[in-house]
Amino acid sequence: TKYVYEFTEGSRDMAGLLGGKGAGLAEMTRLGLPVPPGFTVTTEACKVYLATGEEPDELGVEAAQALAGLERAMGRTLGAPDDPLLVSVRSGARFSMPGMMETILDIGLNDQSVTGLAKASGQERFAWDSYRRLIQMFGRTVMGVDGDLFEQAISAHKARRAVATDHELDTGELVELTDEFKDIVRKETGEDFPQDPAEQLARAIRAVFDSWNGERARVYRLREHIPEDLGTAVNVQAMVFGNLGPDSGTGVAFTRDPASGESGVYGDYLPDAQGEDVVAGVRDALPLSELKVLAPRTYVELGDHLRTLEDHYRDLCDVEFTVERGKLWILQTRVGKRTAEAAFRIAHDLGADGTISADEALVRVDGAALTRLMFPRFDTTPADVPLAHGVPASPGAAVGVAVFDSAEAVRRAATGEHVVLVRRETTPDDLPGMIAAEAVLTSRGGKTSHAAVVARGMGKVCVCGAEALTVDPVARRFTTRTGVVVDEGDTVSVDGTAGTVHLGALPLTASDVGRALETGTGAGPLTEAVLGALAHADSVRRLEVRANADTPEDAARARALGAQGIGLCRTEHMFLGERRALVEAMILARDDTARGQALAALLPLQREDFIGILTAMDGLPVTIRLLDPPLHEFLPDRTELAVRLASAANPDPHDRDLLRAVERMQEQNPMLGLRGVRLGLAVPGLMAMQVRAVAEAVTNRLSAGGRPHAEIMIPLVGTVEELRLARTEAERVLAEVAAETGTTLDCPIGTMIELPRAALTAGRIAEAADFFSFGTNDLTQTTWGLSRDDAEASFFPLYLEKGVFEVSPFDSIDQEGVGRLVELAVEAGRAVNPRLQTGVCGEHGGDPDSIHFFHRAGLDYVSCSPFRIPAARLEAGRAAV
Ligand code: ADP
Ligand code: MG
Ligand code: MG
Numbered sequence: 074t075k076y077v078y079e080f081t082e083g084s085r086d087m088a089g090l091l092g093g094k095g096a097g098l099a100e101m102t103r104l105g106l107p108v109p110p111g112f113t114v115t116t117e118a119c120k121v122y123l124a125t126g127e128e129p130d131e132l133g134v135e136a137a138q139a140l141a142g143l144e145r146a147m148g149r150t151l152g153a154p155d156d157p158l159l160v161s162v163r164s165g166a167r168f169s170m171p172g173m174m175e176t177i178l179d180i181g182l183n184d185q186s187v188t189g190l191a192k193a194s195g196q197e198r199f200a201w202d203s204y205r206r207l208i209q210m211f212g213r214t215v216m217g218v219d220g221d222l223f224e225q226a227i228s229a230h231k232a233r234r235a236v237a238t239d240h241e242l243d244t245g246e247l248v249e250l251t252d253e254f255k256d257i258v259r260k261e262t263g264e265d266f267p268q269d270p271a272e273q274l275a276r277a278i279r280a281v282f283d284s285w286n287g288e289r290a291r292v293y294r295l296r297e298h299i300p301e302d303l304g305t306a307v308n309v310q311a312m313v314f315g316n317l318g319p320d321s322g323t324g325v326a327f328t329r330d331p332a333s334g335e336s337g338v339y340g341d342y343l344p345d346a347q348g349e350d351v352v353a354g355v356r357d358a359l360p361l362s363e364l365k366v367l368a369p370r371t372y373v374e375l376g377d378h379l380r381t382l383e384d385h386y387r388d389l390c391d392v393e394f395t396v397e398r399g400k401l402w403i404l405q406t407r408v409g410k411r412t413a414e415a416a417f418r419i420a421h422d423l424g425a426d427g428t429i430s431a432d433e434a435l436v437r438v439d440g441a442a443l444t445r446l447m448f449p450r451f452d453t454t455p456a457d458v459p460l461a462h463g464v465p466a467s468p469g470a471a472v473g474v475a476v477f478d479s480a481e482a483v484r485r486a487a488t489g490e491h492v493v494l495v496r497r498e499t500t501p502d503d504l505p506g507m508i509a510a511e512a513v514l515t516s517r518g519g520k521t522s523h524a525a526v527v528a529r530g531m532g533k534v535c536v537c538g539a540e541a542l543t544v545d546p547v548a549r550r551f552t553t554r555t556g557v558v559v560d561e562g563d564t565v566s567v568d569g570t571a572g573t574v575h576l577g578a579l580p581l582t583a584s585d586v587g588r589a590l591e592t593g594t595g596a597g598p599l600t601e602a603v604l605g606a607l608a609h610a611d612s613v614r615r616l617e618v619r620a621n622a623d624t625p626e627d628a629a630r631a632r633a634l635g636a637q638g639i640g641l642c643r644t645e646h647m648f649l650g651e652r653r654a655l656v657e658a659m660i661l662a663r664d665d666t667a668r669g670q671a672l673a674a675l676l677p678l679q680r681e682d683f684i685g686i687l688t689a690m691d692g693l694p695v696t697i698r699l700l701d702p703p704l705h706e707f708l709p710d711r712t713e714l715a716v717r718l719a720s721a722a723n724p725d726p727h728d729r730d731l732l733r734a735v736e737r738m739q740e741q742n743p744m745l746g747l748r749g750v751r752l753g754l755a756v757p758g759l760m761a762m763q764v765r766a767v768a769e770a771v772t773n774r775l776s777a778g779g780r781p782h783a784e785i786m787i788p789l790v791g792t793v794e795e796l797r798l799a800r801t802e803a804e805r806v807l808a809e810v811a812a813e814t815g816t817t818l819d820c821p822i823g824t825m826i827e828l829p830r831a832a833l834t835a836g837r838i839a840e841a842a843d844f845f846s847f848g849t850n851d852l853t854q855t856t857w858g859l860s861r862d863d864a865e866a867s868f869f870p871l872y873l874e875k876g877v878f879e880v881s882p883f884d885s886i887d888q889e890g891v892g893r894l895v896e897l898a899v900e901a902g903r904a905v906n907p908r909l910q911t912g913v914c915g916e917h918g919g920d921p922d923s924i925h926f927f928h929r930a931g932l933d934y935v936s937c938s939p940f941r942i943p944a945a946r947l948e949a950g951r952a953a954v
Contacts, residue, residue: 076118077135079142080111080310085386090115092306094165097406104385106378106403110146111160111310112139114278116167119304122282133275140274140309147311152181152270155189159203159312162277164284166305169407173293174284174305175214177277178349179207179312183268187251199317201247202239208254208266211273215280218261226253274309281307298879313402315395316347320368323348323395326361326375328383331391331411334418334599338376340391342367348393348404371401382406387428388437389419413442414599421602431609432954438606439951440921440944444468446603447587447943448534451568451579458575460553460565463514463539465572466525471512471534472566472578475559477549479506486510493565495551497544498537499524501706504649507533512567514574516542516551519865520884526916530621532630532940534569542574590943591633607635607943610950616927617934618945619694621914623647625685628695631939635946638694638782639686640846640936641914644763645702647682648675656707660738661730665757672762679763683770687781691774694782696846696914696936698825699753699763699799701788703743711735744860749789750799750824764803768810768818775816783820786846790824793837800841823910826898827851835898839905846936847895849915849923853882856891883916886923896930912936921948928952 083091083099091099095113102108114136121129144150149158159181164174182190182204191200212218227239230246242250258266267273284290285305294301315323326340341358343350344367365372375394378401382390391409395402411419416438424434448469451457473491476482479502482494486509494510496503498517507513507527512534515524519538528535541554549561557576559565566579586603589595595604619640620631628639648656655675662668687695714732718724740746753760767783774781787799800822811818823844826832832852835845854861861883872878878887886892895913902909912934917923919937924945927935929952937945 074117074129074131075135076115076129076132077139078113078115079139080108080113083113088167089303090117090306092116092165092167092308093169093407094163094405095306095308098308098310100385101382101403101406104381106381107401109311109313109402109404110143111308112136112143113165114307114309116304116306119282119285119306120302122279123285123304128279136274136278136309143309143311151274152183152186153189154185156193157181157186157189157270159190160274161308161310161312162274162281163308163310164281164305165308166285166299167303168297168299169410170290170293170297170299173290174287175281177207177210177214177280178347179203179210180273180277181270181312182207183270183273186270194314194317196317198244198247199314201244201251202316203314205247205251205254208251208258211277212254212258212261212266214284215276216258216262216264216266218258222257222261223254226250226257278307278309281305310404313395313397313400313404314347315343315397316345316350317398319345320399321345321395321397322364322367323350323393324358324361324364325391325393326379327389327391327409328379329389329415329419331389331409331415334389334411334415334422334602336422338379348395368396368399371396371399374401378403384428387423389415413445416442417446417602417606418598421598421605424605432613435606435609435613435947435950435954438947440924440941440948443586443603443606443947444941444944445570446599447584447590447940448570449584449587450570450582451566451575452582453568453575453579457579459568459571459573460557460559460576461539461541461574463516463536463542463572463574464518464520464525465569466520466522466537467513467528467533467535468570469512469532469534470566470568470570470579470581472564472581473511474562475514475551475565476506476510477544477546477551477561479503479509481561482506482509493567495542495544496524496546498522499527501646501649504646507531512536512569514539514542514565514567516540516544517866518862519869520881522862522865528569529916529940530938531627532938534567536567536569536572536574539574590635591630593633607946607950610947611635612950613953614946614949615953616924616932616949617912618942618949619696619912619914619934619936620939620942621918621936622686622939625689627939628686628689631942632690632693634939634942636693636939636942637934638696639690640696640912640918640934641786642686642695642697644679644682644698644700645706647679648700648707652678653707656704657731659756659759660704660708661734668756668758672758676762676766676769679766680769680773683767683783684773687770687774687783688779690782692780692782694784696784696786696823696844696912697763697767698786698788699750699760701749701752703738703740703746703748704752704756705735705738705740705743708735708738711739744854750787750795751789753787753799753802754795760799760802761806764806765810768807768820769814771818771820772810772814772816776814784844785820785822786844787822787824788848789827789851790838791828791830792834793841796824796838796841821910825851825914826895828855829894832894832898836901836905839902839909842902842906842909844910844912845898845902847898847911847913847915847932849886849891849895849913849917850883852894852915853887853891856894857882857887885920886917886926888926892926892930895927895932899931910934919945924948925952 080102085100088096091113161178163176187204191197209223213220322344324342330339340361342364343358389409393405420434420437423429451470473493476492493512495514515537543552566575589600617637619638620636621641622628659671771781821843823842825848827848914936918935919941
């Protein structure tokens with residue numbers, strides 16, 4: 074194996090072997106840009122070292138040869154007593170990890186060569202400043218000396234001279250400081266600072282290898298999902314100096330503005346300084362445009378190189394550069410990081426001028442960035458310290474007064490006040506308050522708690538699990554750990570993107586993109602870029618995108634955002650509020666007559682619900698799921714009832730009946746109990762009422778000239794027998810309504826696949842189904858055998874930390890397990906019924922990675938919350954190119 078490559082030998086395709094920085098240096102060398110020469114020790118060498126604790130045998134010889142070549146090219150010798158060659162030893166992994174690993178500058182200086190450098194450069198102060206920097210950096214990173222000791226020594230000198238900056242220390246001071254640094258090294262390590270340049274180089278390379286496993290680097294990799302075993306390359310490069318006087322300097326430059334994406338060179342410049350000073354913020358940098366004034370020729374040359382790089386990489390590039398006595402050197406380049414806004418604008422502009430194809434422009438943006446752009450944002454400064462941090466459950470920014478129960482939220486919102494509903498956790502009872510509120514804030518629960526899921530579905534700002542808050546709904550206030558008390562009526566700001574809550578009203582910036590997406594109109598370069606990307610995504614994607622929506626308002630909003638129908642219309646929300654009394658009556662009914670009366674009273678209400686939704690989605694499919702949750706969810710809490718009965722002087726007989734019903738229906742494990750299709754089969758008349766409501770809504774719409782496309786979906790089927798029974802009943806009712814009204818009803822009947830048994834017997838189930846809709850939330854719970862609400866709060870953090878999963882299987886579909894079931898079921902179902910429609914309606918329908926998986930699995934559509942639809946369209950397009 075070859076472990077060392079000169080910059081002239083590598084190229085950008087070799088980032089795995091040479092690291093991103095090494096590949097960039099090699100590529101720029103090939104392009105003829107002014108790169109100080111050097112060579113790269115490969116990541117393979119690093120891997121050998123990390124595995125065995127020894128450098129590979131060949132490395133010594135190869136590095137010595139490469140160094141000799143470098144010395145020849147430069148006409149100088151590393152660390153030679155007069156006019157020494159100095160080198161930097163720079164880390165650089167495959168993926169950029171800025172500032173996470175070590176870089177050591179000025180290798181080659183020692184007690185002799187420092188004088189040589191002083192003579193050759195004609196600047197004594199510079200030479201001694203470089204030497205003390207080397208001892209400092211080398212002492213800290215290679216020899217493990219506490220960096221503070223050096224800083225303290227510098228501070229002492231500055232104090233003695235009464236100066237503020239390192240810059241003002243004169244040569245004499247620096248000579249003394251160098252001696253003190255050597256003493257520190259000796260005292261701390263029992264060893265002298267090594268004078269042998271070759272030893273310095275070898276040890277510096279080793280230290281860079283070691284920095285792969287430094288604390289900072291490990292934490293960064295974990296967060297960025299960078300694999301642990303890649304290792305870093307090491308770049309050894311001839312030093313150039315930006316600190317040789319006013320005609321020298323250093324800076325960073327971008328080919329476009331990485332914040333806005335606007336075209337035009339952009340960056341910072343610091344005269345008479347070295348690269349590390351810019352990062353350290355020793356002095357304030359000047360805007361790059363100043364370089365135009367200070368050194369016009371250099372500025373033009375830099376502009377040329379930036380253009381060369383952007384044309385070559387066909388993307389935004391950034392560079393680190395240094396000017397040494399008027400001569401420009403480029404020290405680093407990479408395809409630059411950028412904001413969401415810049416990502417869209419740059420992709421659009423490069424696509425528009427033909428630099429990249431429309432497909433490529435689409436690949437360069439993503440759904441997560443789009444989602445960030447859709448919401449209003451707070452204009453915060455670091456001085457805005459939050460009251461508490463929680464889980465950023467549903468993005469966006471909202472300001473309102475704190476209220477502590479649903480009724481108060483509704484009351485205040487009705488008067489036009491903006492409110493933030495604050496609860497320990499929410500239940501279905503809080504729904505009206507959540508709808509009325511601008512934001513929901515809870516002190517308990519994770520990303521899939523009731524508050525989070527419902528708020529996300531509504532596109533409402535939500536921060537949940539803000540554990541530092543003590544919520545007292547009785548006193549109507551919450552208290553923070555630091556003792557701040559927020560009473561009902563106090564204004565708070567909730568940042569659902571960052572997961573924070575602030576006291577008072579932070580200034581808000583509206584999102585043009587959000588408005589443009591909902592109205593289809595809007596001007597400005599960003600809006601144009603976003604709409605352009607979406608239009609292309611729509612033209613290439615195979616997956617359709619539907620919405621999960623239960624109300625006409627949500628349906629209309631979803632449609633405006635591009636939904637091609639409703640993939641999941643839940644009916645349980647339609648049973649809440651005032652209708653609860655009717656549901657109670659149905660549950661408490663002692664005989665068929667009483668139950669029939671309760672159901673008959675629900676029928677027209679339910680029919681109106683469906684008419685509203687079918688109207689909003691006219692011409693597009695609406696998949697209506699029959700009642701799914703266990704019935705006790707519609708009854709009062711058992712303890713509350715018992716307390717009420719016990720404390721009442723004249724116990725209400727209705728309450729007593731209710732309590733008996735609640736007790737009768739108590740289940741150990743309701744998630745696995747009487748729900749879904751089981752409920753439809755067990756409660757006489759319930760399914761018939763719901764199907765009739767659908768059928769009558771359809772005939773109503775037809776006679777009004779509409780184009781309704783309702784589909785009936787049976788939840789939680791485990792065996793084809795269940796579906797057959799349900800289907801027979803549904804078809805009977807459909808035929809009945811058709812006969813009564815003299816219409817033909819074409820209403821597909823299908824099922825959710827959300828139990829492993831259903832997926833495994835999908836071939837049988839497909840005999841009785843017109844469509845499959847994968848309920849991946851329940852399918853994940855039942856496949857893993859865990860309850861989402863319980864698991865997320867208890868052991869998920871541990872599992873994520875231990876790497877049992879990289880992301881929660883509820884956030885992104887578990888492709889090997891749950892995803893495998895989806896693939897099996899699609900294949901088996903289609904084999905039996907080639908016209909079978911397939912889709913997914915779990916939360917995963919809006920998750921980018923999951924969407925790419927569903928595309929590969931061959932599904933027909935994904936369905937997700939209305940506000941996730943633009944991102945889903947974009948990702949479905951990206952999956953297809
Ligand atoms: P990072 O990956 O943290 O950016 P670098 O390897 O880029 O670390 O080095 C840090 C700083 O040192 C950079 O700002 C760069 O300008 C400067 N530097 C590195 N090598 C040289 C060199 N050969 N000559 C002059 N400055 C250098
Ligand atoms: Mg750098
Ligand atoms: Mg389900």
